[in-house]
Amino acid sequence: MSEFDPVIIAFVCNWCTYTAADLAGTSRLTYPPNVRLIRVMCTGMVDPQYVLKALLEGADAVLVSGCHPGDCHYINGNFKARRRIKLLKEILPRFGFDPQRLRLTWIGASDGVQFAGVMNDLVAQIRQLGPNQAKLQMVI
Numbered sequence: 777m778s779e780f781d782p783v784i785i786a787f788v789c790n791w792c793t794y795t796a797a798d799l800a801g802t803s804r805l806t807y808p809p810n811v812r813l814i815r816v817m818c819t820g821m822v823d824p825q826y827v828l829k830a831l832l833e834g835a836d837a838v839l840v841s842g843c844h845p846g847d848c849h850y851i852n853g854n855f856k857a858r859r860r861i862k863l864l865k866e867i868l869p870r871f872g873f874d875p876q877r878l879r880l881t882w883i884g885a886s887d888g889v890q891f892a893g894v895m896n897d898l899v900a901q902i903r904q905l906g907p908n909q910a911k912l913q914m915v916i
């Protein structure tokens with residue numbers, strides 16, 4: 777039996793995590809190819825609807841990752857994201873999703889090693905959790 781290959785949607789801030797992903801690539805660090813990066817200007821612009829839509833359309837997990845607290849280029853966008861993710865995690869079970877399918881991280885532009893580590897860790901965690909039930913229902 778083949779290993780479950782999760783699809784993870786990652787909303788990453790242009791200024792920090794996206795740059796860290798680029799650094800990981802140029803540093804030839806390896807991480808699973810399961811993550812689809814969506815570059816946004818700031819985590820503060822990640823509407824909760826984007827997260828719900830990704831999960832409802834079959835993503836196995838969603839990552840939101842941006843600048844460390846205090847480093848946001850738009851002053852407080854990442855604090856807004858943190859509040860939204862906290863609330864989203866509370867309502868996800870009402871949609872039938874395990875809150876572990878949503879993760880928020882801070883990865884700075886020079887943290888290519890951390891970026892690869894988070895991706896490896898997240899993919900391993902979602903493999904243990906299993907496929908998103910919404911995706912299974914679409915297949916049936």
Ligand code: FES
Nearest residue numbers: 789818842843849
């Ligand atoms: S600019 Fe990176 S999180 Fe706001």
